[in-house]
Amino acid sequence: MDAPQPSGAEASAKVIDGKLVAQQIREEIAAEVSRMKDAIGAVPGLAVILVGDRKDSATYVRNKKKACEAAGINSFEVRLQEDSAEAEVLKHIAAFNDDPAVHGILVQLPLPKHMNEENVLNAVSIEKDVDGFHPLNIGRLAMRGRDPLFVPCTPKGCIELLRRSGVQISGKRAVVIGRSNIVGMPAALLLQREDATVTIVHSRTKNPEEIVKQADIVVSAVGQSNMVRGSWLKPGAVVIDVGINAVEDASCSRGYKLVGDVCYEEASKVASAVTPVPGGVGPMTIAMLLSNTLASAKRIHNFQ
Numbered sequence: 219m220d221a222p223q224p225s226g227a228e229a230s231a232k233v234i235d236g237k238l239v240a241q242q243i244r245e246e247i248a249a250e251v252s253r254m255k256d257a258i259g260a261v262p263g264l265a266v267i268l269v270g271d272r273k274d275s276a277t278y279v280r281n282k283k284k285a286c287e288a289a290g291i292n293s294f295e296v297r298l299q300e301d302s303a304e305a306e307v308l309k310h311i312a313a314f315n316d317d318p319a320v321h322g323i324l325v326q327l328p329l330p331k332h333m334n335e336e337n338v339l340n341a342v343s344i345e346k347d348v349d350g351f352h353p354l355n356i357g358r359l360a361m362r363g364r365d366p367l368f369v370p371c372t373p374k375g376c377i378e379l380l381r382r383s384g385v386q387i388s389g390k391r392a393v394v395i396g397r398s399n400i401v402g403m404p405a406a407l408l409l410q411r412e413d414a415t416v417t418i419v420h421s422r423t424k425n426p427e428e429i430v431k432q433a434d435i436v437v438s439a440v441g442q443s444n445m446v447r448g449s450w451l452k453p454g455a456v457v458i459d460v461g462i463n464a465v466e467d468a469s470c471s472r473g474y475k476l477v478g479d480v481c482y483e484e485a486s487k488v489a490s491a492v493t494p495v496p497g498g499v500g501p502m503t504i505a506m507l508l509s510n511t512l513a514s515a516k517r518i519h520n521f522q
């Protein structure tokens with residue numbers, strides 16, 4: 219792919235096809251899984267714990283399971299009721315920590331309010347923390363000269379999309395909008411590790427548009443449709459839209475459609491490249507989860 223170049227007025231941004239890139243990565247992973255199986259007779263295993271019956275969470279978990287199957291990765295699933303005790307979740311995590319067929323453990327977030335997320339994420343063995351949410355893995359991400367065992371999937375997917383689209387990160391100004399533990403903050407840490415100069419915009423930021431306007435690379439992870447306007451962008455910027463927002467749309471069979479945080483129409487006239495929603499970062503998140511699970515199995519089995 220050609221690297222996106224600064225474009226003139228009314229030019230149309232390159233669409234970064236996350237679905238296509240994710241598919242390529244999933245094929246690479248499937249080939250590696252099969253090579254591993256032939257060589258040592260073991261395949262990677264991913265365990266997912268889902269508590270409660272949020273519809274979106276159930277959809278994501280189903281998609282992860284399908285993606286595992288297609289790549290030859292074993293998947294294990296535990297579903298618990300919304301009102302389960304935290305101890306029940308911890309018990310299942312402990313069992314997966316000890317299970318040699320499991321190389322990755324994912325606890326679907328958000329957890330029900332009565333559970334302590336920190337306790338639960340702390341319980342996952344760092345060796346199997348394929349979400350990269352264990353505080354030790356996050357802490358290492360933030361430190362110079364330290365390397366986490368796993369990097370969170372969505373931010374890793376953003377970097378991989380930039381890399382595979384030929385976008386240089388080193389020396390560029392990056393602005394991340396959002397500072398959550400699962401997307402914004404690790405995305406900022408990762409961009410910084412790639413030698414970008416990083417600014418984080420959040421809900422208390424006074425002049426977000428002025429700050430975003432300086433960015434060569436914008437990563438938006440807020441959860442508000444159409445928040446980032448074309449006028450916020452520097453001409454030629456590369457825009458990675460992580461947001462997934464359901465907006466009413468009577469013309470869709472489901473009655474709603476998914477859009478990002480960025481006003482796509484406007485952005486595509488100003489940016490040099492932009493990720494669509496759906497079909498951008500979302501599919502990359504799942505591809506990175508498979509990639510982390512494969513890497514974990516290789517590490518545990520000492521297979522290169």
Ligand SMILES: NC(=O)C1=CN([C@@H]2O[C@H](COP(=O)(O)OP(=O)(O)OC[C@H]3O[C@@H](n4cnc5c(N)ncnc54)[C@H](OP(=O)(O)O)[C@@H]3O)[C@@H](O)[C@H]2O)C=CC1
Pocket residue numbers: 372395396397398399400401402419420421422423426439440441442460461462463499500501503
């Ligand atoms: N594509 C994918 O694979 C994934 C997509 N998502 C999507 O990404 C989006 C973000 O998810 P997540 O990080 O979990 O969300 P959170 O709600 O946890 O975090 C949102 C962040 O955005 C900030 N924010 C809220 N409103 C504004 C505003 N008006 N201006 C600037 N910053 C604001 C918040 O600031 P503050 O800290 O001050 O409250 C917070 O840091 C959602 O749409 C989610 O669905 C999430 C995970 C994966």
Ligand SMILES: Nc1nc(=O)c2c([nH]1)NC[C@@H]1CN(c3ccc(C(=O)N[C@@H](CCC(=O)O)C(=O)O)cc3)C=[N+]21
Pocket residue numbers: 277278281324325326327328349371372462476495496497498499500501503504
């Ligand atoms: N422990 C944990 N790890 C996560 O990684 C995690 C989580 N909890 N909780 C929720 C968020 C959200 N998330 C997404 C994954 C894939 C798509 C995805 O594939 N999206 C498709 C659209 C899917 C659809 O049509 O509904 C797309 O953007 O094209 C979206 C969002 C992972 N998360």
Ligand SMILES: [Mg+2]
Pocket residue numbers: 328398
């Ligand atoms: Mg969240």
